[in-house]
Amino acid sequence: MPKKTLTFMVMDPPFESTRSTTALRLMQIAAERGYDINVLAYEGAVYVPFGGQAGHPNPIHGNDVSQENHPLPREWVRIIGETAEKNSGTLDWVNCGMCADERGANDVVPGVRRGGPPALAAWMAESDNTLIIPTRG
Amino acid sequence: MAGYTFISSRDPVDGDRSVHQIAADLAGAGHDVALFLVENGAFLARKSACGDLREDLASAGVRLLADDFSLSERGIVEGDLAEGVDATSLEVLVDHLAEGRKVSWH
Numbered sequence: 001m002p003k004k005t006l007t008f009m010v011m012d013p014p015f016e017s018t019r020s021t022t023a024l025r026l027m028q029i030a031a032e033r034g035y036d037i038n039v040l041a042y043e044g045a046v047y048v049p050f051g052g053q054a055g056h057p058n059p060i061h062g063n064d065v066s067q068e069n070h071p072l073p074r075e076w077v078r079i080i081g082e083t084a085e086k087n088s089g090t091l092d093w094v095n096c097g098m099c100a101d102e103r104g105a106n107d108v109v110p111g112v113r114r115g116g117p118p119a120l121a122a123w124m125a126e127s128d129n130t131l132i133i134p135t136r137g
Numbered sequence: 138m139a140g141y142t143f144i145s146s147r148d149p150v151d152g153d154r155s156v157h158q159i160a161a162d163l164a165g166a167g168h169d170v171a172l173f174l175v176e177n178g179a180f181l182a183r184k185s186a187c188g189d190l191r192e193d194l195a196s197a198g199v200r201l202l203a204d205d206f207s208l209s210e211r212g213i214v215e216g217d218l219a220e221g222v223d224a225t226s227l228e229v230l231v232d233h234l235a236e237g238r239k240v241s242w243h
């Protein structure tokens with residue numbers, strides 16, 4: 001399978017819109033193929049790799065934290081990076097710096113760096129394709 | 138001609154009408170157009186709903202693809218699928234990106 005480079009821009013925060021989940025599913029597939037993946041997280045999406053995310057118990061179902069096994073987007077970001085690397089690909093995840101500052105979202109998982117829209121413009125010129133995933137109107 | 142793929146993620150009853158219209162117009166103009174139904178957009182794949190809209194899209198030449206995970210989440214099983222809708226994996230959408238199709242998610 002020829003190596004490709006795909007760029008994604010995500011804007012929705014996690015735990016609210018299914019769009020962030022679908023975006024992570026697409027990135028996971030690309031990582032399994034060994035593609036190089038670029039991501040610009042903009043606006044609320046800077047919380048996708050937020051390091052402070054924590055699982056919780058579910059008292060309604062009587063589950064403790066481990067039984068509930070709450071899926072955390074930050075873990076998925078880490079797994080996508082590891083999967084890409086294992087398959088000779090890369091994940092370059094940029095959180096919009098101003099968006100993160102506004103939201104106090106600078107505690108992120110390792111590998112996530114600060115940047116902004118210029119990174120997206122540069123990636124778009126070099127990538128095989130780019131998918132912009134806007135917030136729901 | 139690289140072709141176009143439009144991602145529709147909103148319930149077709151109250152959303153994504155402009156996406157459906159652009160897809161139909163481009164297909165009607167002779168372009169290769171696919172509409173990929175994901176999340177609540179998958180409701181368009183159900184044979185009991187929005188038949189006129191599906192017919193308009195199909196007659197214009199739009200290919201309808203539906204994310205099997207989104208279908209499953211919504212309890213839409215094989216027998217519920219409308220004719221002409223292909224239940225497929227999200228892998229196909231990554232294929233379209235890798236092939237260089239113009240992929241748009243409004």
